[in-house]
Amino acid sequence: MNTPQPDSSLVTQLSEQALAYLHSAALRTAARTGVADHLTGGPRTPEQLAGPLGVSAPHLRRVLRLLATRGIFREDADGAFRLTPAAELLRSDAPSSMRQGVIMLTEEFFWTPAGRLEDTVRAGRTTFEELYGAPYFDHLARTPDAAETFHTGMASVSEGDDAATCAAYDFPGTGTVVDVGGGRGGLLRRVLLGNPGLTGILYDRADVLRDHSLDIPELAGRWSTEPGDFFSSVPAGADIYLLKRILHDWTDAECLAILRGCRAAMKEGGTLLVVDTVVAPGNEPSYAKVLDLLMMASLNGRERGEEDFRKLFAEAGLELTGIRPTDSSLSVVVAAAV
Template sequence: MDHTAPSAPSAPSAPDSLSAIDPLAAHLTDYALSYLHSAALRTAARLGVADHLADGPRGADELAALTGASEGHLRRILRLLATRDVFHEDDKGAFHLTPLAERLRSDTPSSLREAVLLATDESFVRPATRLEDAVRTGRSVFDEIYGAPFFEYLSREPGAGEAFDRGMANVSAGEDDAVAAAYSFPAKGTVVDVGGGRGGLLGRTLARNPGLTGVLYDRDAVLRGHSLDVPELTGRWEVRPGDFFTSVPAGADVYLLKRILHDWSDEECVRILRACRAGMSADSRLLAVDCVIPQDNTPHPGKVLDVLMMTALNGRERGEEDFRRLFTEAGLRLVRVVPTGSAVSIVEAAPVAPVA
């Protein structure tokens, strides 16, 4: 005979019960609140949490003492990040590094801390809150918010400019060797890295091609932080300040433009490309290194960056036909698109011979 008490009728699920969540609503809500994940990630990076976990797991109390943060608030953001595999909280409440959190350390070759700080910087986040205005008007609202276009703002705000240069160097570090390895550079000759920042790509290109010499061409303020002064490159490089809208060093065999064209409107890109074309010989090649957007619904990092370009700048990411059109207007022809195994591809261009 069954002596167990009859089970009580099931109570209706509470509206916030996980079993009652509409998966589509949950998915959309997660997207809508994703800015909080970004803010939490930036906070952890700014506080240096990952550095403090390099020697092993720590509780939120220890981490709060080390970072000067509120223990309760720090625990809450780390708990959120742990849901995305950035840190791991064990059953004793201690936080561990994960493969993603390792990339937030500041002292490792694979660190992406500066890139995360750049991507989550106010100068990108504030214009994004005005995306609707950009979409309605077809123009960035950056200069309305900060009183100057993006690059002018960076030049007048040294701290912002330095953070941008560090972040871009950090972003590029993971791509430069892939780009240098993907293209068959000439055995001898000169490479000009136009707007080459601190020289990461030029350095990797010269290291892989010992018969080449290089010129790093950028604004003087940027060149002062270059990374080319290393023993393996001694005597094979020089830096030259200048404005790529007006001219570039003439007579080189290869011109590199890495993540330059996406910053600018089509009209400004044509100006840059024409300045390069004026410096090229008949046998020179121009390599535009940028995202090349696929035409279908395939996820691609460039599709996210494309929205960033329309909010902070007046640039855009482009597809193959977009590059072909820009090159044609500048007196160049698209030769081929070379994948690199990274987010960017190499779009190779050659001069069009003048009509006799």
């Protein structure tokens, strides 16, 4: 009897998917070694790069050769590598540089829990605390190097997102905006710069606020920082509350605590803006679905679809009034008090 043979192309497809982590490893290597910074003057061979970078030329060639298959760098006929538009974002001095963002997203505090994804799926919870002795954000609070990597990386990732967010939503001419869990303040800074009639409050943990980015001449007198815990309360009486990349970190029960705190603080006619990915149905490739597994592996969080947001808002005394897609992977989910 002839045994049916598997389609060899499908075997290759599955094999390549199984080894996809090597693309992340190669990208991290390029970001960490600073290859892109050494190609700003034009193409260079791995032999020319090896000395300044302190690496092995043959090994570097193999890393860059793989990245070039994904449009990150391009190899010329003479064996030299040049920057592509994607590789330009790995330059440390590029506008909206993603170098620190790539380093953060490929750090072991994300990589290692992802390797335990099967355990997470079986147990229904992240293995992060088992691996590191504390939940994710508690680990950052007690590990300064990890915290610096995370906050610097998030600022890098957010640079382009912040511009897209502000372009997608028409902020009012006057009033107060509270950026809840706003990190170093990149989004609030951009909101205030683009809307001169607004004032803002950056609300986050005290250790995060120490390195905020609001103290610039253009914003003099229009901002303040307030330390606190958004599970307990948020500053009251503002016109707009921002939650960017916050709810996806937490379970539904934890999100309800945050949302109810915002609802209690909102003034009459206030607005809540949740800036997160919105998971769409269907089988198309989706960054939201990739990010969803990262949240599941490390944080017990999740990315949500429109109905998920609608249900959460209703339980918190809010009503979903619209979703504004942006030019980034994120959307602005708009809610009003009911």
